[in-house]
Amino acid sequence: MPAQPTPMMAQYLALKEEAGNCLLFYRMGDFFELFFDDARKAAGVLDIALTTRGEHDGQPVPMCGVPVHAAESYLARLIRAGCRVAIAEQVETPAEAKKRGGSKALVARDIVRFVTAGTLTEEALLEPRRANVLAAACEVRGSIGVASCDISTGRLEVEECEPGAFGAALARTGISELVVPDEWDGAPPGAIVRSRGEFASGEGERRLKAIHGVATLDGFGALSRSMLAAVGGLLAYLEHVGRGTLPFLQPPVVRTGGSSLAMDEATRASLEILAASGGGRKGSLIDAVDRCVTGGGARQLAEDLAAPLTERDAIAARLSLVGWLNDEALLRDDLRATLRALPDIERALGRIVAGRGSPRDLGQLRDGMVAAGRIRDLLTGREGAPPSLDSLVPRLGGHAALIDLLTRALVPSPPTERSQGGFIASGYDAALDELREMSGNARRSIAALEAKYRKETGIAALKIKHNGVLGYFIEVPAKHADALMAPNSGFTHRQTMAGAVRFNALALHDEATRIAEAGGHALAAEEAHFEDLTGQVVAVRNAIAATAAALSRLDVSAGQAERAAEGGWCRPDIVEEPCLEIDGGRHPVVEAALAGSGDRFVANDCRLGANDRLWLIGGPNMGGKSTFLRQNALIVLLAQAGGFVPAQGARIGLVDRLFSRVGASDNLARGRSTFMVEMVETAAILSQATERSFVILDEVGRGTSTYDGLALAWAVVEAVHETNRCRCLFATHYHELARLAETCDALSLHHVRAREWKGELVLLHELAEGPADRSYGLAVARLAGVPANVVSRAKAVLEKLERGRAETGGLAAGLGDLPLFAAAADAQEERCDTLSDRLRDLDIDALSPRDALDLLYELKREAGTGS
Numbered sequence: 001m002p003a004q005p006t007p008m009m010a011q012y013l014a015l016k017e018e019a020g021n022c023l024l025f026y027r028m029g030d031f032f033e034l035f036f037d038d039a040r041k042a043a044g045v046l047d048i049a050l051t052t053r054g055e056h057d058g059q060p061v062p063m064c065g066v067p068v069h070a071a072e073s074y075l076a077r078l079i080r081a082g083c084r085v086a087i088a089e090q091v092e093t094p095a096e097a098k099k100r101g102g103s104k105a106l107v108a109r110d111i112v113r114f115v116t117a118g119t120l121t122e123e124a125l126l127e128p129r130r131a132n133v134l135a136a137a138c139e140v141r142g143s144i145g146v147a148s149c150d151i152s153t154g155r156l157e158v159e160e161c162e163p164g165a166f167g168a169a170l171a172r173t174g175i176s177e178l179v180v181p182d183e184w185d186g187a188p189p190g191a192i193v194r195s196r197g198e199f200a201s202g203e204g205e206r207r208l209k210a211i212h213g214v215a216t217l218d219g220f221g222a223l224s225r226s227m228l229a230a231v232g233g234l235l236a237y238l239e240h241v242g243r244g245t246l247p248f249l250q251p252p253v254v255r256t257g258g259s260s261l262a263m264d265e266a267t268r269a270s271l272e273i274l275a276a277s278g279g280g281r282k283g284s285l286i287d288a289v290d291r292c293v294t295g296g297g298a299r300q301l302a303e304d305l306a307a308p309l310t311e312r313d314a315i316a317a318r319l320s321l322v323g324w325l326n327d328e329a330l331l332r333d334d335l336r337a338t339l340r341a342l343p344d345i346e347r348a349l350g351r352i353v354a355g356r357g358s359p360r361d362l363g364q365l366r367d368g369m370v371a372a373g374r375i376r377d378l379l380t381g382r383e384g385a386p387p388s389l390d391s392l393v394p395r396l397g398g399h400a401a402l403i404d405l406l407t408r409a410l411v412p413s414p415p416t417e418r419s420q421g422g423f424i425a426s427g428y429d430a431a432l433d434e435l436r437e438m439s440g441n442a443r444r445s446i447a448a449l450e451a452k453y454r455k456e457t458g459i460a461a462l463k464i465k466h467n468g469v470l471g472y473f474i475e476v477p478a479k480h481a482d483a484l485m486a487p488n489s490g491f492t493h494r495q496t497m498a499g500a501v502r503f504n505a506l507a508l509h510d511e512a513t514r515i516a517e518a519g520g521h522a523l524a525a526e527e528a529h530f531e532d533l534t535g536q537v538v539a540v541r542n543a544i545a546a547t548a549a550a551l552s553r554l555d556v557s558a559g560q561a562e563r564a565a566e567g568g569w570c571r572p573d574i575v576e577e578p579c580l581e582i583d584g585g586r587h588p589v590v591e592a593a594l595a596g597s598g599d600r601f602v603a604n605d606c607r608l609g610a611n612d613r614l615w616l617i618g619g620p621n622m623g624g625k626s627t628f629l630r631q632n633a634l635i636v637l638l639a640q641a642g643g644f645v646p647a648q649g650a651r652i653g654l655v656d657r658l659f660s661r662v663g664a665s666d667n668l669a670r671g672r673s674t675f676m677v678e679m680v681e682t683a684a685i686l687s688q689a690t691e692r693s694f695v696i697l698d699e700v701g702r703g704t705s706t707y708d709g710l711a712l713a714w715a716v717v718e719a720v721h722e723t724n725r726c727r728c729l730f731a732t733h734y735h736e737l738a739r740l741a742e743t744c745d746a747l748s749l750h751h752v753r754a755r756e757w758k759g760e761l762v763l764l765h766e767l768a769e770g771p772a773d774r775s776y777g778l779a780v781a782r783l784a785g786v787p788a789n790v791v792s793r794a795k796a797v798l799e800k801l802e803r804g805r806a807e808t809g810g811l812a813a814g815l816g817d818l819p820l821f822a823a824a825a826d827a828q829e830e831r832c833d834t835l836s837d838r839l840r841d842l843d844i845d846a847l848s849p850r851d852a853l854d855l856l857y858e859l860k861r862e863a864g865t866g867s
């Protein structure tokens, strides 16, 4: 029979059961200890020593621990490594435990919170310039509801999508943690599974109403069943993680289809909007654009770029603010200087409402509100200000009472730790001042006692010291100890150290007690004030959140204006007709990279319209085709996000969906062959792109054999031109595609220019009309350092191939005679043939009326299949 676990082990095991598959941080004094598999895992991730403590079932128990004061940095590393952690704290003092259950009583412990990637609020664990998103998703009758929130700021968004668009919805929000109901086949791998009962739409609706104190949710927009079920799942998880306390949640923003520029996961990844292909921010669009001076502004910009707008008026409102700040350079400087000093009030508020706030957070809110007031004064009464400022400026004020309260109540720089007190300003509470005075006096009298004891004993080295175990004590070097040891010396011995001996004395004891009492009362008074101030902040949380949002919007606009001024960017003209007219467009990331090495970026025009909506672009490798494609997609994205664009002029017809595909990019992580990925992604474009969409296709078809690739590229271009009829830039190395210009009237040919000069290849990075004359592949190979003998051998092979091509008419011989969509027409014909065969062979007179009717149904069904 296994031995009974010790009471502590029994308590640990019960808590571990509750923590489930989260690592359990079990508080023991100044450490959080981990046991069993948790210890093994944490020791590996954190690279700390794995030891053992006691036995369980006859086996030593593996253990590791982290000091409480440094727990945050260890937590950060565990979270980054994909772990979730449950924190079990001591919820009573050892003294309380003794009182409750005698001298051997175990201190009660409880899980006070769960720390997971999506529910962080600690400043140290969050990236200041990135939102941290937790999402819940579930399917209700074929539609998927997604509710996502950033609990560090309280933003909550809901949307509904088709199963096919779920990946895109998740990619847009860029989530850190996803919660789904159990037994759901559509759940992405890695999601956290919770009971299906938590995803109840009725409960989601009830709780959302309760949080916002409303009788109906109509004011928030149309919330579907699936959205509410997702909200239900999200709130249940948040409550579980926060052990019953809900974080700050703003009213939900309902995203409906079409309200933002649709981009799927592949498009986002290939345009490197928020992260470069390597995963980091460096080299991404946001890195090249972001000139925000606050974390809130940077997070807002990321949101803008992840979900650009599709309504002209809304875009115009953002553009007019950027335009105004672009013109008013001095004002912009003042505004940015004030914003730069602004604390992250959005996150400070999030922590306070979640019950994890500190005195420092209150101080940040105070300073933030003061700065907001200054910005309001700066922007008020300006001539020529755009109308959008009228709605922003009033949201910056209205906090006079709170500012006054916090200014009176708090010291100038309040600490993060509140257990030591010292954050309430003197003069705010007379009783507190008195308690402080008392302990201050007592400290002075301790100093006086020290002088008195030195004089009385004649020991100059006598000191009164303090530590956590003994409290106040008198210390003398060992050689002087005898005098104090004598009976009736007035001193009581407490401790003998290596070179010193420690004593107590009555007067010292009295003063120490006075200090402890006054200190305890002072701490309690400060704690009560903290609760009160927190309550006052919570009461006006929505107004503070509105101020924070207005400040972030101003920071984004000023940052965009700054970026535009820095790079000579222009204000785009947004129109309804499907055009894309870019003069002197540039790629912001490539341009920045070239500038770093002292090279100049060559600007290029793009001119797509109803009659010329598909450009086929050829030219040598490294000639700048991909760069040109992407720069135009990025210009559309930046413009619809409401910012200026890297061009001399831009007239952009609103785009509903943006697609970007790069032929055969590696996607081994998803376990599909590169060509398969290329085709899956191309299929999505062909089925989803509309006449208002903009598509860039970079060498689609290159991932397979030349013939297959050319054939596919050919068919894709035809389909985009004839069926989707969207604006499209298509880069290719297949010269043969040029022949499509003969049959597709809204397609034109372009190439990036290159020249061979004295046997050297010169890439001009300049776009010109007409087909590419040749591909310069061998010249690029030489440029890349392929050995001369290999290049000359390739040249000989090429000559041979080209001779063969001339004789047979080339790869595309005969393609010009192929009717458009010939393949589709063939399939149709084949079906007609079988139908007519059956009709011809039919003996009508031999059929009963019933059989005739059945046959008629069957033939009709057959004729209808595949239509």
Ligand SMILES: Nc1ncnc2c1ncn2[C@@H]1O[C@H](COP(=O)(O)OP(=O)(O)OP(=O)(O)O)[C@@H](O)[C@H]1O
Binding pocket: 590, 594, 600, 601, 602, 603, 604, 619, 620, 621, 622, 623, 624, 625, 626, 627, 628, 752, 765, 766
């Ligand atoms: N407009 C430009 N001005 C200056 N340099 C440019 C320009 N466009 C591209 N480049 C430079 O050329 C390099 C290659 O560009 P890019 O990848 O767009 O070529 P590509 O034609 O798509 O090549 P490939 O066919 O091999 O994919 C870039 O990394 C950049 O350094």
